[in-house]
Amino acid sequence: MWEYSEKVKEHFFSPRNAGVLEEANGIGDVGSISCGDALRLMLKINPETEMIEEAKFQTFGCGSAIASSSALTEMVIGKPVSSALQITNQDIADYLDGLPPEKMHCSVMGREALHAAIANFRGEKWKDDHEEGELICKCFGIDAHLIEETVRANNLTSIEQVTNYTKAGGGCSTCHDGIEEILIKILAEQGKTLEKATSKKKKKLTNLQRMKRIEQVIASVRPQMLMDHGDIELVEIGEKEIFVNMSGACSDCQMVGTTLSGLQQRLIDDLGEFIRVLPASQLNKVMGGRA
């Protein structure tokens, strides 16, 4: 069992400001269903005074995710936008008398939702397209910017802590080198060095080996799809993505997304690199559109 503080339990069992806020003029949707957390934060902000007058939330997630969302709404109601933006994930955790280390990412998600909702109110697009920072953890979509910010704000010193706070590195673990680089850089600024280097170098596959492996993985999922009266065909292999054609019963069933993400996870496991699986219809969009 997790050791949740009384405050966390109390906010989970009697969440404040849960539900839909119809008059919201700032909405932030963040999180990821694949990692088990998602949060919609709805704010009603007075356009004249920029005061947050009301806040509500909806959360898909564990007890501490719900408690963090609830705490966040209490913390921002009655605050001007400018000071709400100062709230850190640590503030949210402190408000709840602390969170277990593995659950710190819940407080990070709260802060993200707040920034996203305020950006939405201002008619800005929240920096979610990772232009600011290079995308580091592709499994959970965490960029360098967020990792850096979190490392600095919480004085993190290990990959494990970064994973606890941001989820980065908790999936296929191919990004551990990238996280380590960030840690080394920030620690160096503080005159410190990273304690234990956990990076392990993987042998890179040749193009031919890589193609073969991808084909094998696809062949291994086909029997299941044929059983469900569908089929899958490999169309193109790119550097960071592959494109497939789904046909038969699979092409329009609601499970397409699931099937693709399942296949993606298998490829990541098998190749030891991050790879995205996309429907062939996106072939031109992605390959052509890349700068």
Added chain:
Amino acid sequence: MKPIYFDNNATTMVDPEVVQAMLPFFTEQFGNPSSMHSFGDKVSSALKKARQQIQTLLGAEHDSEIIFTSCGTESDASAIMSALKSQPDRKEIITTVVEHSAILNLCKQLEKEGYKVHYLPVDKKGRLDLKEYEKLLTDQVAIVSIMWANNETGTLFPIQEMADMASDREILFHTDAVQVVGKMPIDLKNSSIDFLSLSGHKLHAPKGVGVLYVRRGVRFRPFLLGGHQERGRRAGTENTASIVALGKAAELALNHLDFENQKVKAMRDRLEKEILSQVPHAFVTGDPENRLPNTLNIAFEYIEGEGLLLLLNKQGIAASSGSACTSGSLEPSHVMRAMQIPFTAAHGTIRFSLSRYNTMEEVERVIQAVPPIVSQLRKLSPYWKDNAPVQNFVPTYA
């Protein structure tokens, strides 16, 4: 109100009769069974009796085929390591993607040491493809290790048939039967199974005692070296009290097999039927046709399991979940992932596992408790609105 324990696949209560049977072995009968005096003698006969009780429950041909160990995990590791050591020319292992971590983490380590491990996949109902299995059965394979029943879903694999297929090709076959022993009849003398693991705490005996069955004639290499206990097959002074307890528990389990497969199953079936009829967007995971009589694993879509467990626990109901958050890892259970359960459902899987100590009244209380909790959490969920899932919630970072 008395708490309700529906988490018997995690561990079980020690039967009070079992406790009574083991108590004398801490005090009056504390002797070492190897000693050449009356203190040891009595204990030695008690161990013999326990061994026979296990033999009867498993339908083994000889009591010498029973080796007492410290847990299911040790039994699993002993079987696999023995097969590898006794056949140094064979470098492959066949297992499944849904095994308990006792097997999976051992296999991961063995891969690092140069062994090739074949992990059989499962379909969406958690079933294996025997044709695919057949293709892997070559003379390179040292051992096949397949769980009899899955601890999360209760899905039963066709172990008899799979053992026959391995035996036809003279390949050793091990089954992790930790979840099956005491719940289903077993008749090892009429099977091709070479090794079988069981664990005491899953059948109303204490934690920290297990058994590895090794068919007579199968070459065995001990995992723990030292004294000559267990005929040189498992060194270390016997955990006498727990072994006596396990023997008693085996006897009681045999007496309750019908109860398990009728009364316990009826309770499980009622729980399943009522929850499914009252809660929309919920489904049973695994293979309902081939399943342990006590296990029900339900996926509640669009909510997260940890919240459900916390709210159930508040009402005194204990169950478990395959959600990421309860395990401390960031991803939902490997069993749910292997069955390609959508993420929106995999995080909301709850396992109810019953035992002969549960009652129909408790089932009714759980039936009352679950639907309101699910709707309460769905009201909180951004994937849910007005009694139906929403399609247009697409959070950033998804």
